[in-house]
Amino acid sequence: MMRSKSMLVLAIALAFPVAAAAGPGTGADKTEKTVKKQTKPRLSDSELATLQHHHDVNLVEIEMGKLAQQRGGPEVKKYAAQLVKDHQLANTKAIKLAKTHGVTLSKGATPTTEVDEAQQAKQMETMERLKSLEGSNFDREFLRAMVDQHSAELGYMSVAIADATAPKLKAHLEQARPTIEKHANHARELLAKMESRDTPAPKSDETTPPGPTPYNPTP
Numbered sequence: 056m057m058r059s060k061s062m063l064v065l066a067i068a069l070a071f072p073v074a075a076a077a078g079p080g081t082g083a084d085k086t087e088k089t090v091k092k093q094t095k096p097r098l099s100d101s102e103l104a105t106l107q108h109h110h111d112v113n114l115v116e117i118e119m120g121k122l123a124q125q126r127g128g129p130e131v132k133k134y135a136a137q138l139v140k141d142h143q144l145a146n147t148k149a150i151k152l153a154k155t156h157g158v159t160l161s162k163g164a165t166p167t168t169e170v171d172e173a174q175q176a177k178q179m180e181t182m183e184r185l186k187s188l189e190g191s192n193f194d195r196e197f198l199r200a201m202v203d204q205h206s207a208e209l210g211y212m213s214v215a216i217a218d219a220t221a222p223k224l225k226a227h228l229e230q231a232r233p234t235i236e237k238h239a240n241h242a243r244e245l246l247a248k249m250e251s252r253d254t255p256a257p258k259s260d261e262t263t264p265p266g267p268t269p270y271n272p273t274p
Contacts, residue, residue, distance in 0.1 A: 116238075117138075
């Protein structure tokens with residue numbers, strides 16, 4: 056009887072580690088879950104370049120918008136305030152999206168394509184020119200830059216959205232596009248309004264010179 060009881064205790068002791076190893080919550084399971092949790096979906100090189108490009112554009116628009124808030128007229132300052140707000144929000148979302156893919160976006164990153172390099176050079180040139188202007192001259196040049204830059208960005212985004220395969224990146228770009236279009240259209244409207252004000256109206260005393268007297272022969 057004692058021997059049977061001892062054998063039963065021994066059997067339970069031998070079975071316990073096996074049951075523990077097979078049961079839930081083991082170290083191996085936790086390690087596997089941790090690895091899976093830390094694995095982040097990767098972006099392709101072109102998608103990463105797109106996200107970095109979007110980040111760079113946001114930074115440029117924020118910088119130009121802040122300059123316009125200092126130097127622009129009332130309407131331009133109001134436009135610039137909205138511009139800064141929208142691009143700051145878009146950039147916050149871009150940075151957060153990059154982190155979900157294990158990427159840190161860089162400020163002032165070296166352009167990866169000739170198109171981006173040419174765009175960056177043009178933006179820097181525009182920024183320097185704006186810093187030298189004041190009053191209505193600043194307003195006109197700033198609004199022209201906003202029309203050009205946002206129109207160019209719309210073209211870039213259309214291609215990027217079509218090429219993107221990462222669902223979150225595609226959704227981010229699609230969400231940002233209407234705001235870019237709104238900025239372009241608003242700048243275009245303000246520029247047209249300003250140019251119409253600058254066009255001198257015809258003087259009220261100007262009259263059309265009389266034409267030649269028609270010949271009416273007497274019958």
